[in-house]
Amino acid sequence: MILIAIAIGVALILIGAGASALKSGEGSGLHMSQGILGIHHITAMAGAAQKNVDFYVGVLGLRLVKKTVNFDAPDVYHFYYGDTVGNPGTIMTFFPFGEGPRGTSGAGQATVTSFSIRHESIEFWTQRLKEHGVSFSGPEERSHQRQVILFRDPDGVALELVAHEGADSRPGWEDGPVPSEHAIRGFYSVTVKVRNHAPTFALLTEVMGFRLLEEVGQRYRYEVGEGGAGTIIDVIRQQDAPYGRNAIGTIHHVAWRVANEDELLQWQSKLRGAGMRVTEVRDRNYFKSIYFREPGGVLFELATDPPGFAIDESVETLGTDLKLPEWLESSRSQLEAQLPPIQSPTIAR
Numbered sequence: 098m099i100l101i102a103i104a105i106g107v108a109l110i111l112i113g114a115g116a117s118a119l120k121s122g123e124g125s126g127l128h129m130s131q132g133i134l135g136i137h138h139i140t141a142m143a144g145a146a147q148k149n150v151d152f153y154v155g156v157l158g159l160r161l162v163k164k165t166v167n168f169d170a171p172d173v174y175h176f177y178y179g180d181t182v183g184n185p186g187t188i189m190t191f192f193p194f195g196e197g198p199r200g201t202s203g204a205g206q207a208t209v210t211s212f213s214i215r216h217e218s219i220e221f222w223t224q225r226l227k228e229h230g231v232s233f234s235g236p237e238e239r240s241h242q243r244q245v246i247l248f249r250d251p252d253g254v255a256l257e258l259v260a261h262e263g264a265d266s267r268p269g270w271e272d273g274p275v276p277s278e279h280a281i282r283g284f285y286s287v288t289v290k291v292r293n294h295a296p297t298f299a300l301l302t303e304v305m306g307f308r309l310l311e312e313v314g315q316r317y318r319y320e321v322g323e324g325g326a327g328t329i330i331d332v333i334r335q336q337d338a339p340y341g342r343n344a345i346g347t348i349h350h351v352a353w354r355v356a357n358e359d360e361l362l363q364w365q366s367k368l369r370g371a372g373m374r375v376t377e378v379r380d381r382n383y384f385k386s387i388y389f390r391e392p393g394g395v396l397f398e399l400a401t402d403p404p405g406f407a408i409d410e411s412v413e414t415l416g417t418d419l420k421l422p423e424w425l426e427s428s429r430s431q432l433e434a435q436l437p438p439i440q441s442p443t444i445a446r
């Protein structure tokens with residue numbers, strides 16, 4: 098009993114310290130020229146590599162823009178899917194572990210990835226999902242003229258297609274298996290689940306520049322930057338939610354866009370000033386990144402827009418060859434022998 102009381106006391110002190118640090122961080126005087134621009138990428142954990150490619154390219158019609166490895170554990174692939182060039186805001190990424198324990202989705206995690214489609218594309222998509230044997234629910238009406246189709250990828254990652262009346266001029270993948278007028282435009286939003294909303298609210302609005310848009314039941318919707326598709330986070334508050342366990346079938350982290358490395362460094366110092374434990378800058382070859390856990394436990398990353406995916410292969414051939422960062426080139430033959438071979442899915446319109 099005493100131990101429990103001490104543990105709760107420590108937790109309260111930590112929360113208290115976090116809250117006051119948030120306030121002093123705000124007054125630090127650092128100036129962000131552009132702030133956070135929207136979602137950069139969302140990374141999840143998959144099972145079999147080929148099944149993952151077949152679903153995201155063959156069914157959803159995203160382009161495999163980069164086939165590389167997990168830089169921190171290079172015996173596992175890292176797949177990036179996106180629009181024609183892999184623009185930030187369109188990039189869903191996976192570590193396909195093959196066999197392994199399955200995770201559970203819950204508090205302290207991103208729980209749903211939502212993609213943006215045109216309002217006219219709803220019937221196309223319900224038909225396409227049926228043809229590919231993907232079970233779904235909806236389309237269901239959500240507030241502000243949004244129709245949502247809910248389904249899961251082959252490993253259980255929760256996905257949505259959001260048809261909305263808001264403008265979304267992003268082209269998607271123009272030469273993909275899905276006719277370009279119906280192609281996924283990029284992300285619409287990401288949903289995260291937290292037990293306690295207040296500290297997450299404080300970080301998002303007082304430090305990171307998000308604006309609270311609406312509050313429906315236990316769902317709080319925020320947007321950042323210019324707003325609209327690709328800039329939205331839904332925070333679901335559920336005090337008794339079990340914590341999620343990260344493994345196959347769950348989302349690992351959400352990355353937010355910043356314009357360049359200068360801004361990344363300014364954010365690193367601003368977030369540290371707000372009491373977040375932020376990593377050093379990591380070179381991800383196609384962008385640079387910092388990571389931290391927001392107070393609800395969700396792993397956030399900030400990632401630079403440049404240089405993008407065309408730095409080591411041409412736009413025409415993106416995703417064709419296994420690309421490795423310089424420091425892993427010496428292990429190429431060993432890695433290629435370990436990683437399962439991948440075939441591009443047969444693309445049929």
Ligand code: ZN
Binds near residue numbers: 138140350352398
């Ligand atoms: Zn990432």
